[in-house]
Structures are given as structure tokens and as C-alpha cells.
Amino acid sequence: MLQKDIKAEHLHSQGRSIPRACDAGLGNIGKIMTDRHEKGEISIFEAFAKICSLQIKSGSIKKMAPPKPDIQCEIVGTAIVPFELVEIIDCDFANLFRKQYDTKKEIYKYYSNLPPDQKDRFDGLYSNAMIFPQFENKSTLRQRQKTFPKIIDHLLSLEPEFEGETCENYPDFEDKIEGISISRGNFRGPLFDLPFGGSIGNPTISTLRKKFQKTYESDYPLHLLAYIDLSPMFPDEIWLNDLKGFIKESLKSSQFEKIWIFDYQKNNIKFEYSLTSS
Numbered sequence: 001m002l003q004k005d006i007k008a009e010h011l012h013s014q015g016r017s018i019p020r021a022c023d024a025g026l027g028n029i030g031k032i033m034t035d036r037h038e039k040g041e042i043s044i045f046e047a048f049a050k051i052c053s054l055q056i057k058s059g060s061i062k063k064m065a066p067p068k069p070d071i072q073c074e075i076v077g078t079a080i081v082p083f084e085l086v087e088i089i090d091c092d093f094a095n096l097f098r099k100q101y102d103t104k105k106e107i108y109k110y111y112s113n114l115p116p117d118q119k120d121r122f123d124g125l126y127s128n129a130m131i132f133p134q135f136e137n138k139s140t141l142r143q144r145q146k147t148f149p150k151i152i153d154h155l156l157s158l159e160p161e162f163e164g165e166t167c168e169n170y171p172d173f174e175d176k177i178e179g180i181s182i183s184r185g186n187f188r189g190p191l192f193d194l195p196f197g198g199s200i201g202n203p204t205i206s207t208l209r210k211k212f213q214k215t216y217e218s219d220y221p222l223h224l225l226a227y228i229d230l231s232p233m234f235p236d237e238i239w240l241n242d243l244k245g246f247i248k249e250s251l252k253s254s255q256f257e258k259i260w261i262f263d264y265q266k267n268n269i270k271f272e273y274s275l276t277s278s
Contacts, residue, residue: 041085044227045071048262052269054081067217071225082218084256086211088204088226089239096137100194101238103135103144107192110148122152125160126190132181133194139176147176155180204243212254221257229264240270247273 042063049056061075069082089097114122133151148173158166161184168179204226212226240261247259251273258274269270 038183041070044229044262044264045073045083045085045225045262047267048225048227048260048269049073050188051267052260053272054142056076058098063109064094067215069216069218069222080220081223082216082220083225084211084216084224085225085227086207087229088207088243088261089230093203094230099237100140101235102141102193104192106141106145107133107148107151110145111152111190111192118156122156123190125156125158126182128184128187128191129163130187131155131189131190132183132189134178134180135194136176136178143176147173151177151180153183158182177227204239205246208243208246208259209250211254212250214255216255218255221254224256224259225262226259227262227264228270236270244271244273247271248277251275 044062045061050060057074057076062072064070064072064082069084071083071085073080073081073083077112111119111122124270135147151167154167154170154172162180163184165180166180167173170177198255208224208226211226216222243261252275258272260269261271262269
């Protein structure tokens with residue numbers, strides 16, 4: 001008997017029914033999801049309120065309905081301040097981004113452990129090269145690692161000083177690689193890099209841009225709380241500096257007076273910026 005059948009039989013033997021999503025009805029499911037989302041935002045905001053520099057009055061936090069901002073609260077000496085909330089990095093993107101980061105580390109490890117004669121030959125061919133393998137997003141880290149020997153062998157088979165695209169639609173890679181790009185320049189190679197921005201995109205800037213373009217119904221100066229709810233989170237240097245630059249350039253064109261970047265899992269504020277910041 002399958003495990004799920006055993007569980008079902010156990011529940012029936014106790015006179016208990018098995019809950020099904022369809023029993024609630026699609027309308028109720030949507031309401032349940034909305035309620036969970038709202039409770040999640042309240043919890044995130046309450047955690048933020050405890051560590052931010054604002055003196056937010058206890059018990060003043062209220063959930064608001066669109067087109068008003070998400071949350072309204074009272075701050076000692078400032079009266080009412082509304083906050084719009086947005087999650088800037090979701091789990092799907094973070095997993096893909098982290099896989100790119102791990103792939104880069106693993107390909108350097110593989111290259112560093114090449115047999116000395118093979119490594120010397122590779123170094124001679126690519127001493128001034130930046131090598132960009134572009135893997136299929138759906139490929140796993142293990143599948144990517146299996147292609148490393150073929151990548152090295154293929155690169156060793158190219159003409160000296162080769163520059164440009166190679167390996168496109170290459171059957172040996174079993175659809176795990178879309179291609180390899182090689183650039184030459186005034187730097188000490190070989191260097192490996194993966195397209196963190198190109199094929200998978202960086203959602204932080206596009207997410208904030210959408211918020212900056214919206215209009216909210218508010219009689220008070222508006223704050224934006226952009227939060228991260230991931231553990232573990234990938235390194236700040238991959239994404240945070242670009243986001244800071246975008247905020248400093250674009251906040252003035254939005255309805256927001258101030259923005260906060262809050263890491264909910266680590267319970268710290270990574271960045272804050274207001275129109276009055278120097």
C-alpha cells in the first residue's frame with residue numbers, strides 16, 4: 001500500500017476526513033492566501049519596527065487596502081507614516097542566482113586541479129582571456145560539473161588567440177550549455193565568469209522600478225520597505241551596490257520620501273536612503 005493510502009486509511013479509521021483544496025472553493029483559497037500574505041507582511045514590518053531608527057508606537061501598526069500603501073503606523077513626534085512593502089528577491093530567483101555563483105566557484109576549483117601539463121597548456125592559451133560559459137538555467141550544479149572536462153578539452157582544441165562565440169548547439173554538452181564566449185584583453189587570465197545579469201536577470205532593480213512608477217493614495221510622506229526573506233542569502237556584492245546606485249538616481253522620481261532595504265532573516269537593515277540624504 002502506498003504511503004499516502006496508509007495515511008488516508010488512518011485518517012478514515014479515526015473518523016476524520018482528508019482536507020482537499022477544492023473543498024474550500026477557489027474564492028476561499030484566494031482569501032486564505034491573501035490572509036497569509038498580510039500576516040506575513042505584518043510580521044516582517046513588526047521585526048523591522050523593532051530595529052529601525054524610527055520610534056514606532058507599539059500597537060499602532062495597521063494593514064491598509066489598495067490604493068493606499070500596505071501599512072500605516074504612528075511615529076513618536078512625527079504623527080502618521082505610511083509604508084509600502086515589497087519583496088525584492090524571491091526564492092526562485094535566489095536559487096538560480098546562487099547556482100550561478102556556485103558554478104563559478106566549482107569551475108575555478110576544477111581548473112585549479114588540472115594535471116600540471118594540461119593546466120600549463122591551458123594557461124598559455126588563455127593568459128589574456130575572460131571565459132564566459134553560459135549554462136542552461138534548468139541544469140543542476142551536478143550536471144554542470146559533469147561538463148567541465150568537456151569544456152576544458154574543447155577550449156584546448158581551439159586556435160591560439162581565439163576570440164568570440166563557440167560551443168553553440170554543441171552535441172557533446174547534451175543541451176546543458178548554450179555556448180561559451182571568449183574575450184581577450186589587458187588582464188591576467190584565464191578568468192572565468194558567468195552571466196549573473198544577462199540570462200537570469202536581476203529582479204531587485206526592476207521590482208523597485210515598478211514600485212517607483214506606481215501612485216498611492218496617501219496624505220502623508222511615504223516610505224518603501226523593500227525586504228529580503230531568504231536564508232541563506234547570496235553575497236551583497238553581487239546585487240546590492242547596483243541597487244544602491246539605482247535608488248540614489250531614481251528615488252526622486254517616485255512618490256517615496258525614503259526607502260529601507262531590510263533583511264528579515266538576518267534581522268538587519270542593509271541600506272536606507274531618503275531624499276534628504278547627502
